[in-house]
Amino acid sequence: MLAFHQFQKRYGGHLALEIPEMTIDSGIYWLKGANGSGKSTLLKAIAGLLSFEGQIRLSPDIYLKKQPVAYRKIVNFAEAEPLFPEFLTGQEMIRMFVTAKSASPGQEQYYLESMQMQHYINQPVSTYSSGMLKKLSLVLAFIGQPKLILLDEPLITIDSDSLQVLYRWIVEKHQKDGTGFLLASHQALEHDTLSKAQVLLVENLTLNTSC
Numbered sequence: 001m002l003a004f005h006q007f008q009k010r011y012g013g014h015l016a017l018e019i020p021e022m023t024i025d026s027g028i029y030w031l032k033g034a035n036g037s038g039k040s041t042l043l044k045a046i047a048g049l050l051s052f053e054g055q056i057r058l059s060p061d062i063y064l065k066k067q068p069v070a071y072r073k074i075v076n077f078a079e080a081e082p083l084f085p086e087f088l089t090g091q092e093m094i095r096m097f098v099t100a101k102s103a104s105p106g107q108e109q110y111y112l113e114s115m116q117m118q119h120y121i122n123q124p125v126s127t128y129s130s131g132m133l134k135k136l137s138l139v140l141a142f143i144g145q146p147k148l149i150l151l152d153e154p155l156i157t158i159d160s161d162s163l164q165v166l167y168r169w170i171v172e173k174h175q176k177d178g179t180g181f182l183l184a185s186h187q188a189l190e191h192d193t194l195s196k197a198q199v200l201l202v203e204n205l206t207l208n209t210s211c
């Protein structure tokens, strides 16, 4: 469960998003909205990457602002266009996330193998294509024991086989661990289970629960 209380995000003096009160039950949600409506802003705020007014709380009582470390340990985020320090390898990035998220050592192996990333994971990130970078960002988003995973445009740049693997990860993680998902995408989620995801719509500078 994710709750907003008097949430406002401004860029300078410009109001970008406002959610007076809203509670979202844990589940898999498709976050929709036109270009510039505020989807990335919302995900970055929930991830704790953007300052904002008001409160965001994760069930039962972990507040982003009051318990920033505990909150960030259980909320994972993959950006639409991920950027990583170019001199690090994918494996080094994973090692950092394993420590930060208190993950079980070796947890990443399942993800690396199913996405067939082992042959390049020890290469510097500067050598990765955009799809390889995207897959690394997706693996990082599944590291640890997240209660909520935020994926911004997860379907772009990855090939169709990888897309099927990603759909499987999402469904498995939700069914096994009860992890909630917010998936911001301009493309429909073409998967038996995910196509039934509830819709959250960002429009008119706010978030609505119906399409």
Ligand SMILES: Nc1ncnc2c1ncn2[C@@H]1O[C@H](COP(=O)(O)OP(=O)(O)OP(=O)(O)O)[C@@H](O)[C@H]1O
Binding pocket: 011, 016, 033, 034, 035, 036, 037, 038, 039, 040, 041, 042
């Ligand atoms: N760093 C920033 N500084 C100023 N304004 C910003 C900044 N980032 C976003 N905005 C503005 O906030 C609004 C929402 O942008 P946001 O990137 O969240 O939209 P989006 O729904 O993710 O768009 P898209 O579908 O095109 O990716 C837009 O009006 C945008 O111009």
